[in-house]
Amino acid sequence: MTMIIEAKKLVKKFKSGADELTVLKGLDLSVKQGEFLSITGRSGSGKSTLLYQLGLLDRPNTGEININGIDVSSLSDNERTLFHLNELGYIFQDYALVPELTAIENVLIPLLMQGLSNQNAEKIAKDAMAKVGLSDKLKNLPSQLSGGEQQRISIARAISHNPKILFADEPTANLDSETADVVLKTFLALNKEGQTIVMVTHEPEYAALTDRVLTLQDGIIAREEINLKK
Amino acid sequence: MKKNNQKTKSWPIIFKVAFFLAFRQVKRSSIWTNVLIIFIMTLTFLNLVIVSGILVGLIEGAVTAVKNHYIGDVFISNLKQKSFIEKSQDLIKVAENLPGVEALTYRYIESGTIESEYKQGKERPTDRDESVGTSIAGINPEIEDRVSGLASLVVEGEYLDEDDYDQVLVGAMLLKKYLDFESPNFPTLANVEIGSRVRITVNGNTREVTVKGITKSKVDEIDRRVFFVDKQLKGLIGRDDYNVDEIVLRISPKTNPIAIKSALIANGFDKYARIQTQEEAEPKFIKDMKKTFALLGNIISSIGLAVAAITIFIVIFINAITRRKFIGILKGIGIEPRAIEIAYILQSLFYAFIGSTLGTFLVFAVLKPYFLAHPINFPFSDGILVATVDGTIIRIAVLAIATLIAGYIPARIVVKQNTLDAILGR
Numbered sequence: 001m002t003m004i005i006e007a008k009k010l011v012k013k014f015k016s017g018a019d020e021l022t023v024l025k026g027l028d029l030s031v032k033q034g035e036f037l038s039i040t041g042r043s044g045s046g047k048s049t050l051l052y053q054l055g056l057l058d059r060p061n062t063g064e065i066n067i068n069g070i071d072v073s074s075l076s077d078n079e080r081t082l083f084h085l086n087e088l089g090y091i092f093q094d095y096a097l098v099p100e101l102t103a104i105e106n107v108l109i110p111l112l113m114q115g116l117s118n119q120n121a122e123k124i125a126k127d128a129m130a131k132v133g134l135s136d137k138l139k140n141l142p143s144q145l146s147g148g149e150q151q152r153i154s155i156a157r158a159i160s161h162n163p164k165i166l167f168a169d170e171p172t173a174n175l176d177s178e179t180a181d182v183v184l185k186t187f188l189a190l191n192k193e194g195q196t197i198v199m200v201t202h203e204p205e206y207a208a209l210t211d212r213v214l215t216l217q218d219g220i221i222a223r224e225e226i227n228l229k230k
Numbered sequence: 231m232k233k234n235n236q237k238t239k240s241w242p243i244i245f246k247v248a249f250f251l252a253f254r255q256v257k258r259s260s261i262w263t264n265v266l267i268i269f270i271m272t273l274t275f276l277n278l279v280i281v282s283g284i285l286v287g288l289i290e291g292a293v294t295a296v297k298n299h300y301i302g303d304v305f306i307s308n309l310k311q312k313s314f315i316e317k318s319q320d321l322i323k324v325a326e327n328l329p330g331v332e333a334l335t336y337r338y339i340e341s342g343t344i345e346s347e348y349k350q351g352k353e354r355p356t357d358r359d360e361s362v363g364t365s366i367a368g369i370n371p372e373i374e375d376r377v378s379g380l381a382s383l384v385v386e387g388e389y390l391d392e393d394d395y396d397q398v399l400v401g402a403m404l405l406k407k408y409l410d411f412e413s414p415n416f417p418t419l420a421n422v423e424i425g426s427r428v429r430i431t432v433n434g435n436t437r438e439v440t441v442k443g444i445t446k447s448k449v450d451e452i453d454r455r456v457f458f459v460d461k462q463l464k465g466l467i468g469r470d471d472y473n474v475d476e477i478v479l480r481i482s483p484k485t486n487p488i489a490i491k492s493a494l495i496a497n498g499f500d501k502y503a504r505i506q507t508q509e510e511a512e513p514k515f516i517k518d519m520k521k522t523f524a525l526l527g528n529i530i531s532s533i534g535l536a537v538a539a540i541t542i543f544i545v546i547f548i549n550a551i552t553r554r555k556f557i558g559i560l561k562g563i564g565i566e567p568r569a570i571e572i573a574y575i576l577q578s579l580f581y582a583f584i585g586s587t588l589g590t591f592l593v594f595a596v597l598k599p600y601f602l603a604h605p606i607n608f609p610f611s612d613g614i615l616v617a618t619v620d621g622t623i624i625r626i627a628v629l630a631i632a633t634l635i636a637g638y639i640p641a642r643i644v645v646k647q648n649t650l651d652a653i654l655g656r
Contacts, residue, residue: 057562057650077649078238078567085564096559096653100258105250110564112250115243141258157563 004165004196005031005054010063012049012219023049024060025219031165031198036191038207039200041216047200048169050216054198055090055167056080068164085113089158091168095150097142097157103149104129104138107157114161128160129153132186148179155186159195166190168199172206184209239566247565248572256577264581267545271585272592274538278625279593281534282527283615287601289523291611292516295448297508299378302335302478303487305511306494306503314338314473316502322477324497330485335377338368338463339475342432344404344456346419362404362417366432367455368463377480380445383452387424387443394459396439398430402446403453430456433467448611451513477503531625539632546578547640554644558652561645571641578637579630586626593617 012024023046031037039047052058054065056072065072068087075083084090097106104125111121129135132152142150151171158166168187172180184206191197191211199210207213208227215223256264297303306325308315315321318336326334345361371390375381380399381389390399402408406418422428426441439458447453464470481490487507494505550557560570598615605612644652 052650057653058648081561081564081566082238084562085566088564090562092559092562092653096555096562098556098559100254105254109247109250109560113239113243113247113565113569115239161564 002033003030004033004035004068005029005198006066007054008064010050010053010060010065012046012053012058012060023219024053024063026063027220029054029214029221031196034191034194034196035212036187036197036210037199037212037214038210039198039214039216040202040204040207041222045216046219047216051167051169051198051200055088056083057090085110086161087164089161089163089166091151091154091158091166091171093170093173095142095147095154095174097150097153099142101141102138103134103140103142103145103153103156106142106153107160110157110161124160125156128156131159131190132156133182146179148175148182151175151179151183152186155183155190159190164196166195166197168197170200170202172201172203180206239569244566244569244572247569248576251560251565251570251573252576252580255573256580267581268584268588270541270545271538271581272588274534274541275586275589275625275629276592276597277534278531278538278629279589279617279622280597280615282531283593283617284601284606284613285523285527285530287614287616288606288608288611289516289520290616291605291608291613292448292519293512294614295611296451296512296516299380299383299447300449300451300478301506301508301511302377303481303485303508304479304490304494305506305508306477306479306499307506307511308475309502309504312502314469314475315477316473317499318473318477318503321494321499321503322474324499325477325479325490325494328490328493330481330490331479332482333373333377333480335370335374335478336460336474337374337476337478338460338467338469340366340368340432340463340467342366342430342456344400344419345429345431346422346426348429360419360421362419364401364404365451365455366430366458366463368458368460370460377478380452380457383445383447384443385446387441389443390457390459392459394442394462396437396462397442397459398428398439399443399445399457400428400441401453401455402444403450404456405444408444408446408453430458430466432463435466435468437466448609450610535628535632538629539636542578542582542633542636543640545581546574546637547643549577550574550640550644554647554652555655557644558647558649558654561649562653567645570645571638574641575634575637578633582629582633586629590622590626593622 007027007029010024010027011022014021014023027050039050041047053060060073072080072083101109104122107128108121108125111124116124126135126138129138132155134149134152134156137145137149145153172183175183187197187199188209201207211227213225213227214221306315306321322334322336325331342364343361344364347360371392375389384399385402390397400422403416404419405422406420409416409418422441424441424443427438428441430437430439445452445457479490481487491505491507494500499505557570561567594617598617601615605614
């Protein structure tokens, strides 16, 4: 199977006053196309930092990242933004919806940025909303929705433009177990359709549902488990 | 290795997304926030227009007063080397018949003195008489009023009639009760009231006359004159040739005063009189003040503009800073920074446009008519608010440019920040 992500010798350091903290210590990682990979680990193990590097929200100090055969490490800020727009979907822990935009507007704005007409963008956004089961909440502002609903809109926004990879940063952390199950089921359904997903999670029971689980410890991959049941 | 072939979006797409964001941010932000920003923009616009408008209006009031009550649209006076306008009657006949001339008045002017309380004995032989040097004007009351509205300037007593005998109007600046400061340059008469007897001396001839009225305007030349009926003054100065010293023409608004001046020059009257348009005849101090106040107006407007730009900068900066996280998210989901920056510029322009529109409405529908009806009482002018359409359009454009820059810079500062830092609030 083709590798859609290949990261080599990733190093990420943070400065805190005179001290320097190395969070990722020369980490290597590959993700296959269509794979559902989960990254777990204790707080401070570097899992979110790793996701930010892979999702192009941050730049590693050293190392190389190839996504879909493109060396994304050398992209300029503007090229990264365009890469997000066309190739990646990102789901944040706190949903990260724009408060002034309604549910459907949050979903369709990246589509408008891609250059789609209003009608096309609206149609695709509605389809994405239907996929996450929120066709009846199109006109609601984020403040009028529950946490679970907001997270599902965040998923709809992330998948609406058919990204090659979907990154999810602890998507169930702020949700009750029932809502978290719904979100996980949505991910599993998307993965079944061929969507590559990289998810950071604290919850082992959700990690166990994915194809592969990487456990990070002190900035390196401490354990790798392949889910043979899937 | 594949090549990255991501292409920057075209400007129409950028503007479409920017408008989409800006429209919704304005529409869905708190109504009180919008009202406050628009209120600030309106005040900023008013600051730009009104401060300089009042300064210019102050001078405009003085110019208008001089024009309306003294020099008219075309002012004809004697040549420096002559003591009157030769061939005055020929000039008047030609001028009256020029197309566009609506009214004309003429004045006999002589230097003289006016004395009061001259019948009372002096306490000491060294005491001075109550005597003031002045300019004595002989007028035809009816036609003078038609051109200069002199009757409307009578603040006490009555205006002159053609048949008045030995009665005068006295300018307020000759009277102590109207001039609340003492200066050797502005000597005044005390205890002169309506009905007081005063003594006028012109060319060595003296006559006792009664004060029939007191005139008060914002024009020094009027307020330091004594007005006689022309026949009376001619008798006093012994002039019987009908040559006058000042001729004032009032022309229709569509007529160019330069054309009238040229027509009179073409008839050869410039050999006998100094012919000036209103602008040329304006007193020098008004011309100087016009320049000074225009400069002051520009300085104050520039300061107002800088304040406006800083205000907009602060408003947009606070707005962008408080929305830093969402700007990061927008970048994180692929919205180009240019679109986000333009969204902020569009918001700024929207507030500036609404503020300018409201300000323009207030200026032209409320403040300008109000100041016209209730001018500000300055010593030398009835100050009005001068706001021209052209000037206002220029100020709107200048404000829009300042807004554009002041909206762009804070948006750029925030948008330029690291996406992840913005999202995580670091």
